[in-house]
Structures are given as structure tokens and as C-alpha cells.
Amino acid sequence: MKKVIGIGETILDIIFKNNQPVKAVPGGSVFNSIISLGRIGVNAILVSETGNDHVGKIITAGLEESGVNAAYLYRFRDAKSPIALAFLNENNDAEYIFHKESCNDHLEIDFPPIEADDIVLYGSYFVLNPMLRNKVKAFLEYARSRGAILYYDVNFRKNHEAEKLKLSEALIENLEFADIVRGSIDDFKVLYDLDDAAEIYKQKIKFYCPNFICTHGGDGVKLFTRNHTTDYNVPAVEVVSSVGAGDNFNAGVVYGMMESATRRDEIESLTAEKWDRIIRCGLDFSAHACTLVDNYIEKEWAENYKNR
Numbered sequence: 001m002k003k004v005i006g007i008g009e010t011i012l013d014i015i016f017k018n019n020q021p022v023k024a025v026p027g028g029s030v031f032n033s034i035i036s037l038g039r040i041g042v043n044a045i046l047v048s049e050t051g052n053d054h055v056g057k058i059i060t061a062g063l064e065e066s067g068v069n070a071a072y073l074y075r076f077r078d079a080k081s082p083i084a085l086a087f088l089n090e091n092n093d094a095e096y097i098f099h100k101e102s103c104n105d106h107l108e109i110d111f112p113p114i115e116a117d118d119i120v121l122y123g124s125y126f127v128l129n130p131m132l133r134n135k136v137k138a139f140l141e142y143a144r145s146r147g148a149i150l151y152y153d154v155n156f157r158k159n160h161e162a163e164k165l166k167l168s169e170a171l172i173e174n175l176e177f178a179d180i181v182r183g184s185i186d187d188f189k190v191l192y193d194l195d196d197a198a199e200i201y202k203q204k205i206k207f208y209c210p211n212f213i214c215t216h217g218g219d220g221v222k223l224f225t226r227n228h229t230t231d232y233n234v235p236a237v238e239v240v241s242s243v244g245a246g247d248n249f250n251a252g253v254v255y256g257m258m259e260s261a262t263r264r265d266e267i268e269s270l271t272a273e274k275w276d277r278i279i280r281c282g283l284d285f286s287a288h289a290c291t292l293v294d295n296y297i298e299k300e301w302a303e304n305y306k307n308r
Helices: 031-037 054-065 134-145 156-165 168-177 185-192 195-206 246-257 266-270 273-292 299-306
Strands: 003-007 012-019 020-027 042-048 073-074 085-089 093-101 121-122 149-153 180-184 212-215 221-224 229-232
Touching: 003 031, 003 134, 012 054, 020 031, 020 054, 031 042, 031 054, 031 121, 031 149, 031 246, 031 299, 042 054, 054 073, 121 134, 121 221, 121 246, 134 149, 134 168, 149 168, 149 246, 156 185, 180 246, 185 195, 185 212, 195 212, 195 221, 212 246, 221 273, 229 273, 246 273
Parallel strands: 003 042, 003 121, 012 085, 042 073, 121 149, 149 180, 180 212
Antiparallel strands: 012 020, 085 093, 212 221, 221 229
């Protein structure tokens, strides 16, 4: 059975509405995706780090309760777990404030075994962070050598805008490793001051990776490959929180690839029909997540979706 290995940050999201906290849930971009995949029965592993504190215990328990392998979760010796404050506006979109301590020890763990056609999901600042870069790059090189499918979620937040030039080399390397790149319009506004998906693909992505998924909130999704370009509408739902929307879109796309037994050597030649089925899973996962305060799909919904 193929498996999914995620590498990214863990964090505790404290969600606010009308400046009042409404819920605290374990989060992190790749973490959210991996939780949803675990809940729908995928063999999932998270490579990450957290504090050796109460928040770290909540994060570990969240993984294990969702069926995710937490054996590759490194515990800091000298720092607390990071926390994010997510303030929902009138449209239930989130503005973030992050609180994180610096520490001297990072990812002092071995890599999980990777086999051909496993899927590696990586993204966010975690895989650009200079403190982690050597370890992350070695992991991606190992995954590539083993024939894994690499899915890169750019997820570049505005709070790191001042660092974008310093991080540009790592960003390009991440694009080069990828078989599929997914990013939101907001990511590319911050990185390149571009907000047209076709221009982003032409100028910034296509040279490094031919398969690009660009999401634009409620305005839809665009898929670019060497062979075709496709627009997708987003299902109409009553949005409760958009915190996990993109992360669950990623989870759905990964699930769609696993459900259709996608191999790495066929990604370049995937038909429009097969891409449609894969992207539809992403849209379904994302739409459901937007109806919740949690950052991931519900277990009951996952069971029903798996048996649809």
C-alpha cells in the first residue's frame, strides 16, 4: 500500500471570532493535510518537530487519534511549541499572528523509509527555514532517489515577506524537486507581486515544474500542465472558517492520486479526465473543511466519502 509522508511545521491554532477565542486546535499546513488523510484511512506519516510541553502532547495525540504515524515527530529540548492566533474577519478568512521561540536543536531524527510512488507532501516556511534547510533538502533528495511523487505547497505567508530574497534559492530548489506545485494567488502576490495565474505559471513555475495548481479562494482553481489548462469552480458552501481550506485541498488532491493509483512515471501524461477526478477530490475536501472550525475533515465525513 502506498503511503503519504508529510514534512512541515506543527503549531497550536487559537481561532478568534469578534476578537474572542472560539477554539484551539493543533495545526500547521502539512499537519492539517496529514490529519485529514489519516482520517480517511491513508497510511500517513508526519516528519516534523514540536515542544516537549503540554502543547506538544496535544499535537502528538491529535496525530495518533487520527491514525497518523507520529514516530518521526522530534521534540525540542530547549523551546516551547509554537502558537498561532487566527483572527477570522467578517468573511471568516483568517489573519494570523505567530508566536515561536528560537531553539538550538532541530529534526534530530532519521528519515522514514520511502518507496516508489509514495507521495511526499512538503511546504510552507518550514521547508525554506535556513535552520532546517540542510535536513529538509537531504530528505527531498532521498525521496526523489526513491521514486516518490513530490507535491509542493508553496504557502508563503506575508509575515516572511522581508525574507523572500534570502529564501529564493531554497524556493527554486523546492520547485525543481516537485512533480506538482500548488499555491494560492495570495502566495504569489507576496513572492512576486503577481496575481494572474497564467503569468505566474509562465514566468515563475513552468521552467521548474510543468504541473501547477493555482487556487484563488472562492474564485476557483486553475490547473496548468504541458498538455492543457483547466478552470474549476469552487462548490458553494456557507464558510465557517477558511483556516484549513488550502491544506485540505492538498489532502484531497493527494487522496485523489492515491485513489486512482497514480504513478510518478505517468504524471506527465495524465489525461484531463483523470486530473478532473483528482482536482474534484481536492475541492470536496476543501469545501467540507470550510464548514468547520476545525482545520481538517471530520471522521464521519471521511468514512462516508471513502465509501461513496
